[in-house]
Amino acid sequence: MDFPLSSQLVNRLDYVSSTGSTNTDLIAAAAEREDLSVLVAGHQSAGRGRSTGRQWVAPEGSSLAISVLLRPSAQALSPTSFGWLPLLAGLAMARAVGKFIPAAEVSVKWPNDVLVAERKISGILSELLPDLSGVVIGAGINIRQSQDELPIENATSLAIELGKPEALSNDKILVAYLGELRALYSRFVASGGDAIASGLRDEVAERCGSIGRRVRAMMPGDQEITGNGVGLDETGRILIQPDGARELFAVSAGDIVHLRHN
Known part of the structure; x- marks a missing residue:
């Protein structure tokens, strides 16, 4: 070909x-x-x-x-x-x-x-x-x-x-x-x-559909967090505002699930 x-x-x-x-x-x-x-x-x-x-x-x-x-x-x-x-x-x-x-x-x-x-x-x-x-x-x-x-x-x-x-x-x-x-x-x-x-x-970030919506991050070690995707940090990690928390959580590796509910 x-x-x-x-x-x-x-x-x-x-x-x-x-x-x-x-x-x-x-x-x-x-x-x-x-x-x-x-x-x-x-x-x-x-x-x-x-x-x-x-x-x-x-x-x-x-x-x-x-x-x-x-x-x-x-x-x-x-x-x-x-x-x-x-x-x-x-x-x-x-x-x-x-x-x-x-x-x-x-x-x-x-x-x-x-x-x-x-x-x-x-x-x-x-x-x-x-x-x-x-x-x-x-x-x-x-x-x-x-x-x-x-x-x-x-x-x-x-x-x-x-x-x-x-x-x-x-x-x-x-x-x-x-x-x-x-x-x-x-x-x-x-x-x-x-x-x-x-x-x-x-x-x-503009093309990333995981930002500006609710997501679940499933990370190594069976760790999971649910919250809102809010942006990317200087290294490209996705920043999540976890439910009930004030501090942002940076995910460097894992699977992101887009949630349908707010």
Whole structure:
């Protein structure tokens, strides 16, 4: 499969029809790859989600698995700022999806699940390189699945939202995502990894559907809190005002559930 448009945006783009995990493959090859190298697969058999034991599975040819190596120079970014990179990827994917579904409500559930009217269309998993020099950002996007082919009921695909899967071009979808990601990444690097000074924190927060609503945060160690999502701190953690508490609680890792009641 060719990606003539997408290939122009990055330093290297490789495509495989099927693999176990694009993240695993790109991490293994990272020593021989430049910043903004991309690996795309039409199908992966061992795709992983952010939670331990959770897999991302899709029928062959129905989706794209995309992994991007982000490895800025040591002078440009400190590894302490890498936590923003998956958040920027979530924003990039939300903006890309919004180019195909302009009338839909496209948002991000913190940290980086992309939703269309509260139904998941894309998920993102970032993994730190062993030498701490950068990260690999893995993204999966549902493209041609029917509702019966999706792994969970509360999910959707571009084909479902558009109603015409034959009109979908993998290259146009990929170039939309990579174009947004490259632009956000360039701004972040140019600012020295300062998401506040660059305005990127505000842009991520504006698209984050977990802010300004009631949420439940389920964290490691079976810890849970319920309250209102109120913003993001300087490191990208979501800030929650817990029920009955005055102080804000910063969540750095965990699953966020959007609650329907106020």
